Amino acid sequence: MSLPAFIDVPETEQAGEIRSYLQSLGAEIKESSAGEDMYSDLEDIIPATGVLWKVQDDAAVEGILNSILSLLIYQPPEELEHLCKLMSENLSKATSREKANIRLKILTNLFHGVGESSIIAYPIYCGLLKVAAQAGTIENITTDLDLVKKLIDNWQLSREKTNNVLRLLYEALKESKQSQAAGKVMVELLGTYTEDNASAARDDAHRCIVNSLADPNTYLFDHLLTLRPVKFLEGELIHELLTIFVSGSMDDYQAFFNAHQDFVKSVGLSHEENIRKMRILTFLSMAVEQKEIPYATIEQDLKISEDQIEEFVIDVIKTRMARGKIDQLQKKVNISYVTHRTFGKQQWQQLHKQLEEWQQNLSHVRGRLETLALPQIPSDPQ
Known part of the structure; x- marks a missing residue:
């Protein structure tokens, strides 16, 4: 999936532009040192993006975050996992509904960018649910319990992480006024416990x-x-x-x-x-x-x-x-x-009795219909 970039310049210059912009907003972020690789750049940049929530221009905020994604998404798998987790945690820890719609968009881009079947998508999905709970909206997020269980299977999550997903899903549904769906998820969550850990x-x-x-x-x-x-x-x-x-x-x-x-x-x-x-x-x-x-x-x-x-x-x-x-x-x-x-x-016994009575009645009706359907043989004339 292609992700929109903030500015069409080489990666190192793009990272430098983002650093300068965040610094101008008051972010405590050091200058990039000579020879610093992109992974280190992103490790510095991502935690500093909290200053964006006070920016009034939503388009500028979304542009900066998408630019960061365009740098992040092509990192090697061993580095991408940590950076995605860092990005997800940073976007989901903002208070209340600050830029919630933008944060949901960015996390959705990242979720589909890494591929929803990848284990890397697990922390991103958790971030999506956290922001959805803050915003009270679950639009455009996979929340159907059967589909979520398939994602959990694809990610091969431990019992602890599985419960974490279900708990976050429950909170997101509840805050979005989806009470029946939330109740179904909570029952699923409680059903995962055994006598030993109940x-x-x-x-x-x-x-x-x-x-x-x-x-x-x-x-x-x-x-x-x-x-x-x-x-x-x-x-x-x-x-x-x-x-x-x-x-x-x-x-x-x-x-x-x-x-x-x-x-x-x-x-x-x-x-x-x-x-x-x-x-x-x-x-x-x-x-x-x-x-x-x-x-x-x-x-x-x-x-x-x-x-x-x-x-x-x-x-x-x-x-x-x-x-x-x-x-x-x-x-x-x-x-x-x-x-x-x-x-x-x-x-159950009462239902069994009723079904037996219906079966007997249907057999009786069928017998009567078969009798009526038999051809009438005229008697021989004397």
Whole structure:
């Protein structure tokens, strides 16, 4: 891939021009000594580029950085790896959103310039994710989990580096408001731990639970309980709270909140949002047990008044976790479909029974159709 250069001059002169420009901006960078090679030049230049973030002219900033890339990209492989890592770290350590779009462009150029299948691309991709998290945007970055896993395989990363990529990907997705994709990545990350090292993922597991509970579009949590790092949290308040969201009721949550208000607030969860979600989850449990739910039961179990029921049921239907109709005359809600909050042995047995019944019904229908399709043989005349 060709990379745009800042000025069309020999490499050594180009490096000298970049040094002078950075010095003019106040960078603490020494003059190039006689006989200094390009690798040494770039080792001096790259850490000094932080002064560029205060330059108002974005085109000038992008031009300087692309010029550095044009010098860097053709260095020998053994030197290129270190320089790419240095460049990536320097571009990703800038605070907040300073020139974030430019930094993303430069890192993207570098990522494709070295070839995404090359191990050298690993630190560059990490830099991309860091800047994406700062900027709150993941446009033009590979974030599909399956594709990222292929990159990890191509790079033949260690378990530690694999986890680093997944953690950075999670943060970038979360800051870009891609909550469902972020949750999928975190589950993948936690799934990489074994019984031996699950305790090391305590913070990740805690963060995963909190962010899942806080996500307004996530209602099913039973899969989290099977993750080893989450199991390691058994006995802690966050695990108890997760269990309530998996299979508990409104009353269970209210009792927990009354006893641990400070904890709920300390982890950044909204009590009002928790109440909203627990009402929906409690309703789902009720709908599994009974296909006709009286208003009185809803009022009692969900702690809402009769005039709030219609709006509440509409909210439930919007989640696509249940379908039903309100019978205002009979003061009840008729359920036609509901999603199970947990899917364990009992649910598998129920599904197996339903499939067997469908198979029997289909066999019966097929037999009737075959009977109707048989040609009618006229009886012999007497």
